[in-house]
Amino acid sequence: MKYVIVLCDGMADEPIQELGGRTPLEAAATPNMDRFAQDSEIGMVRTVPEGMAPGSDTANLSVIGYDPQKYYTGRSPLEALSIGVDMEPTDVSFRCNIVTLTEDEQAYEDRVIIDHSSDEISTEDAAVLVEALKDGLKKDGYEFYVGTSYRHLLIWKNGEILELTPPHDILTRRIGEYLPKDNVLREMMEKSYQILSNHPLNLERKKKGLNPANSAWFWGAGTRPMLASFEEKNKKKGAMISAVDLLKGIAVGAGMQNIYVEGANGGLHTNYAGKAQAAVDALTKDGCDFAYIHIEAPDEMGHQGNVQNKIKSIENIDSYIIGPVAESLKNAGEDFRMLVLPDHPTPISVRTHTGEPVPYMLYDSRKAENGMETYDEKAASKTGIRVEEGYTLIDHLFENRRTTC
Ligand SMILES: O=C(O)[C@H](O)COP(=O)(O)O
Incomplete structure (x- = not known):
């Protein structure tokens, strides 16, 4: 049977x-x-x-x-099992989407999220951008890992589980109200926009009429499941x-x-x-x-x-x-x-x-x-x-x- x-x-x-x-x-x-x-x-x-x-x-x-x-125990730790990250009991993992925000506004918090998937970006292209984030956002106790398409991972050693908003829940909204209360994660998101919005791969994507993959977005926090x-x-x-x-x-x-x-x-x-x-x-x-x-x-x-x-x-x-x-x-x-x-x-x-x-x-x-x-x-x-x-x-x-x- x-x-x-x-x-x-x-x-x-x-x-x-x-x-x-x-x-x-x-x-x-x-x-x-x-x-x-x-x-x-x-x-x-x-x-x-x-x-x-x-x-x-x-x-x-x-x-x-x-x-x-x-x-x-959270979404991201389940994904970590597939990505091959051996989480310690005190690690907290976060889903790190590569999303598309509008680009006309001055302040980061005034931008609007228009695509949680950056036009279903390929894993290959996303990996280039995650590498750029690894370089630009280097910080002790925080580690990025490449996942699939727009779905990636951030591990925070001895971290805290934070209430964060899934990006697909707030499409077309101004992001200000939904940014993390935690300063480190908030600053990382803001800086990710500076790193990604003018990245050559995104300039290329815009020329092709594709949504730029121009910001990290953290959510789905949790600890290792059993x-x-x-x-x-x-x-x-x-x-x-x-x-x-x-x-x-x-x-x-x-x-x-x-x-x-x-x-x-x-x-x-x-x-x-x-x-x-x-x-x-x-x-x-x-x-x-x-x-x-x-x-x-x-x-x-x-x-x-x-x-x-x-x-x-x-x-x-x-x-x-x-x-x-x-x-x-x-x-x-x-x-x-x-x-x-x-x-x-x-x-x-x-x-x-x-x-x-x-x-x-x-x-x-x-x-x-x-x-x-x-x-x-x-x-x-x-x-x-x-x-x-x-x-x-x-x-x-x-x-x-x-x-x-
Ligand atoms: O971020 C994702 O993977 C999806 O947009 C969330 O939808 P799912 O929970 O149905 O996978």
């Missing part, structure tokens, strides 16, 4: 006027999801416990079966297929295998087919029981407020991942259970995450359930099936009795 989770980051949304009151998931052409919906269990699951901040950190921990109320072993807990060997350090870091912490896929980049133009193939190979050739396929694109399109591209990312998941994975497992003679769901909503209307429950679809190749015509937010609400503790859903996927992990 094989088990698959297809995690469509930020896919859930709200009815949108320009889509005639449909959500992007309803509006997308998803023949595979619709086909499976008719034979699947469909319901709603709360992945972000009430009172916790909605994000892929808390929500994916739940989906992989770790109660975030017990295991969550996750229980996925294999010991579930008696299943698991593989993670994701482009982003957050998911790869959760996999490192849980002792799952991370599989690298060429061209997987966390953006709209990621290698969807390569991810599907990597999952099939892990399950049929490499002895894995479980594959977690994470696709960041719908979330990023939600943050960008781009409805058509959000729809496109969902259609790509349907045609290049859900259909082919199911087909390949069937052709390999494998029985399988496949769970499709977002981690959290990233509604186009707010361009950030919300903590509302999300729709899930659980398909079992051995048996047909009384499903729905389609898999989407409305269909899932109508079934009345609701899982309140998201971290228990994986036990349902594995047909286990509930655990308390």
Whole structure:
């Protein structure tokens, strides 16, 4: 028996006027999801416990079966596990986004944040800028590390956990109110603008019509996490297929295998087919029981407020991942259970995450359930099936009795 989770980051949304009151998931052409919906269990699951901040950190921990109320120690330390930073118990790590601020204002605090991802900057280009920050912001007890695309890391030795604002929560706002209260971090951010705004790589980007990656932005602070072993807990060997350090870091912490896929980049133009193939190979050739396929694109399109591209990312998941994975497992003679769901909503209307429950679809190749015509937010609400503790859903996927992990 094989088990698959297809995690469509930020896919859930709200009815949108320009889509005639449909959500992007309803509006997308998803023949595979619709086909499976008719034979699947469909319901709603709360992945972000009430009172916790909605994000892929808390929500994916739940989906992989770790109660975030017990295991969550911040976002950045999970990413540090993937980046390979061996954190001391007294280290505090921070996510360091390379963001785009407006450039016309005199004072740093008057600038407006217009892009949390600097036009999805490549890791290669971002690495050049992070090197410039390492040189220009050198300070005892503070260390920068390169991550993926716009997502990087700052470790503060013997540091403090600070309340900081995620940049994707304040797009189009003046930054003054959201700057760190801590003087060192605040000064580092201001100085990062001086280092980056006239960096040759940014002058080049502006010529090409791309957003300049002109400031560091710190958030997501936390200390080293301790996750229980996925294999010991579930008696299943698991593989993670994701482009982003957050998911790869959760996999490192849980002792799952991370599989690298060429061209997987966390953006709209990621290698969807390569991810599907990597999952099939892990399950049929490499002895894995479980594959977690994470696709960041719908979330990023939600943050960008781009409805058509959000729809496109969902259609790509349907045609290049859900259909082919199911087909390949069937052709390999494998029985399988496949769970499709977002981690959290990233509604186009707010361009950030919300903590509302999300729709899930659980398909079992051995048996047909009384499903729905389609898999989407409305269909899932109508079934009345609701899982309140998201971290228990994986036990349902594995047909286990509930655990308390
Ligand atoms: O900064 C990021 O990686 C994303 O914009 C945050 O969204 P996520 O929590 O869905 O990954």
